[in-house]
Amino acid sequence: MANALYTRLQATANRLITSYGQTGTVKRLTPPDPVTGGDPVPVDHTAKLVPMGYTAREIDGTVIQAGDVQVYISSVGLAIEPTVGDLVVTANGKQYRVVNGDPNNYDGVTNVVFIVQGRTAA
Structure with missing residues (x-):
C-alpha cells in the first residue's frame, strides 16, 4: 500500500519539474524477438525532466x-x-546515456522521482 507521504512527495516533485523543467524523452531499445530475430526497436517515452550539472x-x-x-x-x-x-534526450537536443540511476522508491510502491546520471551519448 502506498504511503501518503511519498504520494505527496511525488506530486510535489512532479509539480516542480513540470514548472521549471522541460519536456524530453527516455528512449529504450527493445530487444529483437529471439525466434524471428531482427533489429532492436527504439521506443520513445515522453517525460518531464530537469538536467542539472554536477559541481566541481x-x-x-x-x-x-x-x-x-x-x-x-x-x-x-x-x-x-x-x-x-x-x-535521455533533452529538449535542447543533447542526448545522454543513463550510466547510473536512483528511483527514490522508499516504500517499495511509489517512485517519488527518478534521478539518473547521464553521460553524453557517442
Missing part, C-alpha cells in the same frame, strides 16, 4: 566525469523506470 567537487573523473549531468525525471505518467543503457 562532485566530479572525480571515474564515477562522475566532466560533462556528466544529473537528470531529474518525473515519475508521474512515465510508463518505464529509466535504467542503465537508456537514452
